[in-house]
Amino acid sequence: MTQNDSGRSGNSPVGAEASSPGAGSAAPTLPHSQLRSSGGTPNALRNDCPQPVSGNSFHEMWRELLPIGRHADSHGYRRFAWTGADLDCRAWFKEQAEARGLVYEVDRNGNQWAWLGDPAAGDAVVTGSHLDSVPDGGAFDGPLGVVSSFAALDELRGRGVDFTKPLAIVNFGDEEGARFGLACVGSRLAAGQLTVENAHRLTDGDGVSLPRAMEVAGYDPDTIGADPERLARIGAFVELHVEQGRALDLSGDRVGIASAIWPHGRWRFDFRGEANHAGTTRLVDRRDPMLAYAETVLAARREAQLAGAVATFGKISVEPNGVNAIPSLVRVWLDSRAEDQASLDAVVGGIEKAARDYAAAHGIDLDIVRESFTPVVEFDHALRDELGRILGKDTGITVPVLGTGAGHDAGILSGSIPTAMLFVRNPTGVSHSPAEFAAEDDCVAGVIALADVLEGLACT
Ligand SMILES: [Zn+2]
Secondary structure: OOOOOOOOOOOOEOOOOOOOOOOHHHOOOOOHHHHOEOOEOOOOOEOOOOOOOOOHHHHHHHHHHOOOOEOOOOOOEOOOOOOHHHHHHHHHHHHHHHHOOOEEEEOOOOOEEEEEOOHHHOOEEEEEEEOOOOOOEOOOOOHHHHHHHHHHHHHHHHHOOOOOOOEEEEEEOOOOOOOOOOOOHHHHHHOOOOOHHHHHHOEOOOOOEHHHHHHHOOOOHHHOOOOHHHHHOEEEEEEEEEOOOOHHHHHOEOEEEEEEEOOEEEEEEEEEOOOEEOOOOOHHHOOOHHHHHHHHHHHHHHHHHHHOOEEEEEEEEEEOOOOOEEOOEEEEEEEEEOOOHHHHHHHHHHHHHHHHHHHHHOOOEEEEEEEEEEOOEEOOHHHHHHHHHHHHHOOOOOOOEEEEOOOOHHHHHOOOOOEEEEEEOOOOOOOOOOOOOOEHHHHHHHHHHHHHHHHHHHOO
């Protein structure tokens, strides 16, 4: 199903192709005050939200951003860190900041900031997300949070609120890790979770290092590194993000609050056998690592299902990689995530045991290496409860609290500052693909929820 499937009446696709019905060009342009429904925000987080609820600034920004880095054939986004498409997105961010009279700055790690109020005053409320994408990613993962942040600020200015704390909007660099293979580089550097030495070792598929890529893009790579002074200015960080699953669709809610990011990791499995002729080698004489691997894939599915977790073999490299050759090596990568550490240990332990048993049965040597691991991230409980209280205040609605299997900058920052996340419904449940989707009304409900949260945190 494409994202502009017309079967959803009343849910015009904000992320649709520019040429499709309901795309940005056809979006209604309403007076700014109609970002809020006439009766305030009753039921704005539920399906029965009164119409129309919309916002000029959101739609204008969305239309501007939509074509940048979109591939003509795949219709997916290729906004990789420090490439032309990323730089175009960054130029767009700067324009938005300046158009609103915000103080624009780039930090020592290349993250972009737009400040309302004095950054040095401390206890700032920060919101934002990222603008880069995975290969052939969707329109919403990242940009929805950045666009909603600017739109929420416009909404708050429309309400005429008085800010008692500095407010900032941020675009974290290289969140997806599509180019250099490590996610959340900008926030990791700032939080001191990626050393300068290791950042210098990151290279892309063409052998270009991260510092060189920054330099070519016109940024100074000599300044990268932990930025505790900057983080110390922040009292709370709230990231709005498209949901990367269907929990909100199933519960009938437009917006949810994140509880935690599941623990997750990557493991490399090397199944080594013996290369031989595909036509002349008898089956009984083979040491085919593909067989042990294939059985391991099925075991991974069983183990994940048992634990209510997820396990994915999504990347494979085969040697010698010939159609008429039995492989000598099958190298695969497992990504697994679960709600808690014990479940993840059980899933991965079960997969490893199965892989070793199958390898032994087929005469295959097996090495397993854990390449990365991120423990569970519990978002700040007090801030999470505060968001629930703010969002339920006028509506009486209890906003659902959800866990997620996806990593985010908010997860990285949660080790240094109180962080929270808002999720906006994604009825396809699909993410990291052009089919990623959020309905126009839901996006606007997200903007209003974010504005309510920012008002509650920065205006009291
Ligand atoms: Zn994201």
